Amino acid sequence: MTGIRDLLGVDLPVVAAPMAGGPSTTRLATAVGTAGGFAFLAAGYRTPEAVAAEIAELRAGGHPFGVNVFVPTPVPVTEAEFRRYADRIAPEGAPYGLDLATADRVADDDHWDGKLDLLRREPVPVVSFTFGPPPAAVVRDLRRAGSRVLVTVTGPEEAAAAADLGVDGLVAQSGAAGGHLGTFTPAAPPAPRPLPDLVRQVAGRTGLPVLAAGGVGGGRDVADALAAGAVGVLVGTLLLLADESGTGRTHRDALGDPARDRTVVTRAFTGRPARALRNRFVERHDAAAPLGYPALHHLTRPLRVAAAGAGDADRLHLWAGTGWRGARAAPVADLVAELTRPL
Ligand SMILES: Cc1cc2nc3c(=O)[nH]c(=O)nc-3n(C[C@H](O)[C@H](O)[C@H](O)COP(=O)(O)O)c2cc1C
Structure with missing residues (x-):
């Protein structure tokens, strides 16, 4: 069975989710890598040049990392x-x-061609896609270039469609996730279901390694997703208040505001x-x-x-998942240690 080391090249099953719009920084990714986890950069809303600069910085750091790209599936x-x-x-x-x-x-299209050119030219360890399935040729090219390719899915049908593209693994994102839902059908997002159930359904349907995402509020949720068969767990909202994240002040304050x-x-x-x-x-x-x-x-x-x-x-x-009350301001090293304590 493919484990987290085979898929992402790390040993800790905690993954910093891609968070476009500021929170995902190279500092955050480096801190997660240093703690033994895996981190995604968020290419969304950025120019290929800006993404290239971030990739260069992370490459120099020596930890494996991923780059997340929005598939242009306009609504x-x-x-x-x-x-x-x-x-x-x-x-x-x-x-x-x-x-x-x-x-x-x-x-x-959020610089789709430019970002793909970059990722083909200078392959990174992992590329993940959200907002729909990428073209099969893109999956093939990136895999040939040496990258692992993942697609975010929100239910078993999307999982089956992504598996048909020959991807290396799936991010199973539940509707409890903060930020955009990666659903292929924005007009009819899938019914909410507990993350462990989603993991079982997606893994059962495809046999592919699954990273679980959505609504993680602490180490117990990480343990439950792993027990359901996930090889790793993406954490987004819980890292929004991390010292190393780029979350803006107004968003940070709102996350800590008991009136919300x-x-x-x-x-x-x-x-x-x-x-x-x-x-x-x-x-x-x-x-x-x-x-x-x-x-x-x-x-x-x-x-x-x-x-x-x-x-x-x-x-x-104010993007936030259902586990937002578990977010706290601290160095990433402490947050990752807390998340893995129950394992
Ligand atoms: C502020 C924010 C920005 C996000 N941006 C992206 C993104 O650029 N690409 C993506 O695939 N998912 C994005 N997401 C979703 C996360 O990758 C992940 O699926 C989600 O955070 C997991 O749920 P959680 O927030 O409850 O941990 C974002 C989430 C947040 C909170």
């Missing part, structure tokens, strides 16, 4: 629906002098379902938000940047 939104939503949220931008009502409906009482899956910020701490923006707009990615991501981005800078947690996407 369309009509101009009429987009305009309706832009009009609706326009008052949110007014305090920051932003004119959201006239924003363009932007479509982009729940997480919800919402498309209000980006047009794709993602789990976040409930805040006023979600309360006001979630029910009216259309699907539409990356159009809604680009629409709300200036607002979120302004809100983050102003300490305005009620207009910011």
